[in-house]
Amino acid sequence: MDFPFPEYNLQYMLPEIFLFVWALVVISFDLLSKRNNGSTTGYLTLFGIAIAGLLLGLVGNGKGFGKMFINDNVAVFFKVIFLGAAFMAVGSSFGVMQKKIVNHRGEFYALLLMSTTGMMFLSSSQELLSIYLGLELTTIPLFAMAAFYKDDKLSVESGIKYFIIGAFSSALMVYGMSFLYGLTGSTDLAQMKVAFFKTHLQFGDMGIVMILALIMLAAGIGFKLALPPFHQWAPDVYEGAPTPVAAFLSVGSKGAGLIAFAKIFVDGLYAYHSPDMAPNDWGMLIGILAIAAMVLGNVLAIRQTNIKRMLAYSSIAQAGYIMIGMVALSASGIASVGFYLFIYLFANMGAFAAVAVFEDMTGSCQIKSYAGLARTSPFFSAVMAVFLLSLAGIPPLAGFLAKYYVFASVVDVAQRSADSSWMYWMVGIGLLTTVFALFYYANVIKVMFFSPETSPYKVEAPLPAKAVLAIGVIGVLLFGLYPEPILQFATGISSSLHFMP
Amino acid sequence: MSEYLSILIFILIGTGIVLFTFLLSRLIRPHNPYHAKNLNYECAEEPVGNSWFQFNNRFYIFALIFVIFDVEVIFLFPWAVAFGQLGLFALVEMVIFILILFFGIFYAWKKGALKWV
Amino acid sequence: MVPISAYLIVAVVLFGIGTMGVLISRNIIVLFMCVELMLNAANLALIAFSRSLNIMDGHAFVFLVLTVAAAEAAVGLAMVITIYNNRESINIDRFNILKW
Numbered sequence: 001m002d003f004p005f006p007e008y009n010l011q012y013m014l015p016e017i018f019l020f021v022w023a024l025v026v027i028s029f030d031l032l033s034k035r036n037n038g039s040t041t042g043y044l045t046l047f048g049i050a051i052a053g054l055l056l057g058l059v060g061n062g063k064g065f066g067k068m069f070i071n072d073n074v075a076v077f078f079k080v081i082f083l084g085a086a087f088m089a090v091g092s093s094f095g096v097m098q099k100k101i102v103n104h105r106g107e108f109y110a111l112l113l114m115s116t117t118g119m120m121f122l123s124s125s126q127e128l129l130s131i132y133l134g135l136e137l138t139t140i141p142l143f144a145m146a147a148f149y150k151d152d153k154l155s156v157e158s159g160i161k162y163f164i165i166g167a168f169s170s171a172l173m174v175y176g177m178s179f180l181y182g183l184t185g186s187t188d189l190a191q192m193k194v195a196f197f198k199t200h201l202q203f204g205d206m207g208i209v210m211i212l213a214l215i216m217l218a219a220g221i222g223f224k225l226a227l228p229p230f231h232q233w234a235p236d237v238y239e240g241a242p243t244p245v246a247a248f249l250s251v252g253s254k255g256a257g258l259i260a261f262a263k264i265f266v267d268g269l270y271a272y273h274s275p276d277m278a279p280n281d282w283g284m285l286i287g288i289l290a291i292a293a294m295v296l297g298n299v300l301a302i303r304q305t306n307i308k309r310m311l312a313y314s315s316i317a318q319a320g321y322i323m324i325g326m327v328a329l330s331a332s333g334i335a336s337v338g339f340y341l342f343i344y345l346f347a348n349m350g351a352f353a354a355v356a357v358f359e360d361m362t363g364s365c366q367i368k369s370y371a372g373l374a375r376t377s378p379f380f381s382a383v384m385a386v387f388l389l390s391l392a393g394i395p396p397l398a399g400f401l402a403k404y405y406v407f408a409s410v411v412d413v414a415q416r417s418a419d420s421s422w423m424y425w426m427v428g429i430g431l432l433t434t435v436f437a438l439f440y441y442a443n444v445i446k447v448m449f450f451s452p453e454t455s456p457y458k459v460e461a462p463l464p465a466k467a468v469l470a471i472g473v474i475g476v477l478l479f480g481l482y483p484e485p486i487l488q489f490a491t492g493i494s495s496s497l498h499f500m501p
Numbered sequence: 502m503s504e505y506l507s508i509l510i511f512i513l514i515g516t517g518i519v520l521f522t523f524l525l526s527r528l529i530r531p532h533n534p535y536h537a538k539n540l541n542y543e544c545a546e547e548p549v550g551n552s553w554f555q556f557n558n559r560f561y562i563f564a565l566i567f568v569i570f571d572v573e574v575i576f577l578f579p580w581a582v583a584f585g586q587l588g589l590f591a592l593v594e595m596v597i598f599i600l601i602l603f604f605g606i607f608y609a610w611k612k613g614a615l616k617w618v
Numbered sequence: 619m620v621p622i623s624a625y626l627i628v629a630v631v632l633f634g635i636g637t638m639g640v641l642i643s644r645n646i647i648v649l650f651m652c653v654e655l656m657l658n659a660a661n662l663a664l665i666a667f668s669r670s671l672n673i674m675d676g677h678a679f680v681f682l683v684l685t686v687a688a689a690e691a692a693v694g695l696a697m698v699i700t701i702y703n704n705r706e707s708i709n710i711d712r713f714n715i716l717k718w
Contacts, residue, residue, distance in 0.1 A: 024604060031611055129679050136686045143693050147700060156701045157713045163694050164649060164710075168640050170690075171656035174683055175633055178660045178676075182667035187675050561699055565692050572688045575681050 009064035012071045015055040015079070016120050022048035023113035030106025042094050042464065045109040049087045049116070056083070067188065070126045073492040077338055078123035078259050084345050085251040086116040091468035092353035093244035095360030095461075100149060100242070108148060111141035112248065119256045128177045128187040131260055135173070135224065138256045139166045142249060146241040158240025165223055165233040173220025179213035189268030196269065217264060218285075224257030227323065228292040231316050235304075238312035243359055246308060247352030250315045251345050258322060258341065266329060287327045287426050293320025294429065298436040302443075307355055308365050310440060311348070314391060317437060318344055321406055324430060327423070328409040331494035336405035338490035343390070343402040343479060350472025351387040354380070357461045357469075367444055371451040377459040381448045383469050390476045392441040393434055398480035403434065405487075562614050569602055625666035633659035646698050646708045650691065657687045 010017070026048065030041045056079055063070050089112065097105055115138050122134025143166060147159020181187055184195035219230060226234040238246040265286075297317025304310040322344075325337035357380070359365055374381040390399035407427050414423035461469065479486050541548045580587070580595055609615060632655055639652030661680045668676025702708055 024601075027608065031608065129675070129682065132679075133682055133686070136690070140686075140689055140693055143697070147697050150700050151704070153704050153715055156697065156704050157715055160646070160697050160701055160713060163690075163697055164640075164646075164653075167650075167653045167690055167694065168656075170686075171636070171653050171660065174657060174660040175663065178629075178663040178667065178679075181664060181676060181679070182671070185667075185671045185673055187679065561695060565696070568688050568692055572685050575684055579681070 007064070007066065009062060009069075012059055012062045012064040012124075013069060014059050015052045016117050016124075018055055019048065019052045019113055019117045019120070022052070023110040023117070026113065027106040027110040030109075039094055039097065039462075041105050041109055042090060042097060045090050045113065046087060046464070048113065049083055049090065053080070053083045053087075056080070067126055067190075068130055069121075069124050071124055073495060074259070074262070075124040077342075077489060077493050078255060079120045081255050081341055081345055082116055082119040082123070082252055085248055085255070085349060086112060088345075088349040088353060088468045088471065089244045089248035089252075091464040091471075092247060092349075092356045093242075094464045095357060096242055096244055098462075099360055104148075108145065111145050115139075115141040115145070115248070115252065119252055119259075122256055123259045125263065127189055128180065128264075131263060132170075132174060132177060135256060135260055136170060138253065139170070139224070142166075142245070142253060145245045146237055146249070148242055148245065152240075154240040155242065156240075158237045161233055162237045162241075165230075169220045169223030169230070172216045172223075176213045176216030176220065179209055180217075183210060183213070189263065192268055214265075214269070221257050221261045221264070222289065225254060225261065225319050225323075226316050227289045227319055228296045228316070231293070231296065234316055235309045235312040238315075239306055239309045239365075243308065243352060243356035243365075246312075247349050247356070250311070250348055250352065251341075254315065254319060254322075255341055258337070261326065262334070262337075266326065266334070283327050283329060284422060286323055287422065290320045290323035290327060291426055291429050293317060293323065294433040295320075298433045298440075302436065302440045304440070305367055306365050307367050307370070307444065310367065310444075311351060311355070314437065314440075315348065317433065318348070318391070320433075321403060321430065324410055324426065325406040327426070328413045330409060330413050331491070332405075332412060333409040334494045335487070335490040336402070336409045338493045339405055339483070339486055340402040342486050342490065343398040343476070346472045346475030346479070347387050347390040347397075347399055350469060350476065351384070351391065353465055353468045353472065354384045354387060357459060357465050358457075361459060362457055367447055369457075370444065370448050370455070372448070372453045372455040373457065373459070374449040375454045376457060377455075380459040380461070383473055384448065385445045386473055386476060388441040388444055390480070392438045394438075396477075396480055398476045398478075398483065401480060401483050407431070559617065562609070566606060566609055566615075569605055573599070573602055622666050622670040626663060629659045629663040629666070632656075632662065644709050644711055646701075646710055649710070650694055650698075654687060654691070657683060 022045075026041060026045055029044060033040070056076065059071065061071050061073070061076070090109065093108070097108075101108060118134050118137025118139075118141070122131060122138060125131045125134050143159055143163040146162045147156045149155035177187075180192065183199070184192040186192055186195065222230040223233070237249065241249065294317050297313045297315075297320060301310050301313035301317065304313060322337055322340050325333045325340060327333070328336075355365065358370070362369055386397065390397040393399045393403040407430060410423055410427055414420040414427075576598065577595070580591065584591060636652045636655035636659060639655065640649055643649045643652060661683055664676040664679050664683070668674065668679075698708055701713070705712055
């Protein structure tokens with residue numbers, strides 16, 4: 001008996017392999033170097049992430065492991081986002097390392113690198129098995145990282161909540177995947193697509209099992225994306241987890257859920273929602289989830305007093321805006337989703353980095369402790385304000401363009417298709433909720449700038465955190481005024497996802 | 502349906518035999534309990550305290566390290582079956598895989614997780 | 619030859635027990651076991667499909683699901699021990715510091 005050997009083409013996997021090996025290097029370095037102050041390990045990690053980014057630029061597009069590992073435009077785009085998120089999370093973790101995490105620093109960074117490896121692997125996967133593995137490799141290290149302050153009740157509680165939800169959702173997802181496998185006889189998304197076309201031509205209806213499988217998959221991924229009604233874990237986990245971990249969760253985990261969603265629902269099961277098969281049904285379901293996310297996230301964020309909880313609810317709302325682009329399912333819709341996530345990376349990581357710097361200094365995450373900060377550290381307050389305004393979507397900043405492209409792509413699709421009045425409703429509700437959003441973001445700015453008292457704190461950020469804040473501000477300002485490079489980069493995505501224009 | 506009937510009969514006979522032997526031994530054995538006989542069986546050691554107590558949670562670490570190599574076998578087994586056809590490349594792959602796992606136990610060792618404090 | 623529907627019915631029942639357990643149980647250890655039950659239901663379904671379709675992909679899937687389940691259990695139990703040291707309880711009703 002002969003085995004058909006796939007073509008391995010390991011070189012396309014080089015960034016992932018390097019990142020994993022680097023995780024082992026970092027963990028051994030921290031083990032063998034007795035009691036350094038932690039910053040060397042951090043710089044080593046930053047260096048590794050930079051090298052992985054360089055390798056990613058060098059390897060180019062191609063396929064490895066038969067067709068299980070594909071480096072295409074989508075993969076490269078999301079890998080850049082994940083590496084960026086990891087870089088900024090590590091950069092903002094130096095203060096935490098000196099103050100709160102005294103032991104096990106190497107483990108913290110190694111877990112972060114492994115989680116990033118999982119995300120990168122996920123964005124290259126082209127079939128159910130590697131999607132599942134990628135998602136698990138992403139989330140399991142994050143469970144441990146959320147509970148990293150072992151003696152802090154909040155942190156451990158948030159870790160265990162995240163763990164229960166994560167394990168439950170991945171079990172749901174595997175069960176859904178087993179049905180898809182049984183229905184089509186393949187785990188490869190491209191072959192599944194063909195099988196679904198055949199079934200549809202034969203029977204016209206996919207049947208109840210298919211719908212169940214899709215609901216389970218959507219629920220499993222919805223948990224990772226924190227879309228309502230699966231969002232309850234997010235605020236608790238963000239509040240309890242170390243701030244850099246919360247930042248990494250908000251961008252990395254969300255991006256991972258998003259890419260899994262795009263792979264399965266947009267790319268793999270396109271047959272299911274193509275116009276002549278099941279018009280609008282699936283899109284409408286996602287639309288309802290998106291509306292629920294925007295309304296719930298933005299309304300609940302208003303009454304929060306803890307800034308990390310507020311950012312958590314805001315990130316739920318942002319997931320809603322991102323899913324609007326997914327509803328459009330056109331080339332411009334997908335491109336706008338990519339653009340949104342890219343800008344979200346800068347604004348959200350920046351905001352969390354600022355929160356982390358402030359927390360390291362004062363030990364508080366309450367919004368009221370920011371009172372009068374503009375008088376003592378005007379520069380820091382201005383930076384924070386820029387991030388918050390970008391998240392709210394105020395014109396000269398990049399966040400505005402991101403929201404604009406998402407809404408524009410849906411309106412464009414709505415004009416072209418019949419029976420699309422619900423899409424206009426969705427856009428209307430989305431625009432309305434941005435006003436709510438402005439209210440709570442502006443509240444923080446008001447507290448910082450227009451509070452009568454003077455803050456007792458003067459913010460001093462460590463050098464890497466300063467660099468992260470600078471990267472964030474430059475990204476938000478530059479791409480707000482000059483979005484073309486990112487737009488082009490994001491438009492490249494749609495050429496790699498195999499759906500009709 | 503006939504296969505299931507045979508399974509049912511099998512189950513009935515199996516249960517019957519067990520019950521029968523219990524009954525038989527109860528009828529013919531002498532009945533003479535005393536303290537040493539009623540103790541928990543701990544490999545001829547004198548048992549200390551009740552067997553319903555909380556185990557020290559340090560055992561968890563050892564269980565965890567066991568699990569690493571327990572799960573490894575899942576991958577080793579199909580690999581070993583197909584090894585004849587796979588050749589050198591597969592050998593190198595498996596060596597790398599096991600080295601990574603060994604790195605795990607080495608790390609636990611160096612970190613002092615194997616020490617009983 | 620046992621028909622595939624029998625396996626699938628067992629899988630559905632296992633999955634249902636697991637899901638109800640996760641939703642109802644107040645003890646974290648029981649909750650973990652219920653998650654494992656759900657994963658094993660998926661494994662059973664995968665193997666049954668793989669057998670009836672005569673394609674080996676399902677077997678590979680099951681190997682990796684088992685591995686992931688072991689990793690998840692390791693991390694989860696470590697967290698249970700940490701939270702037990704913290705709170706002296708593994709009842710999830712007591713994990714209520716974080717709430718809105």
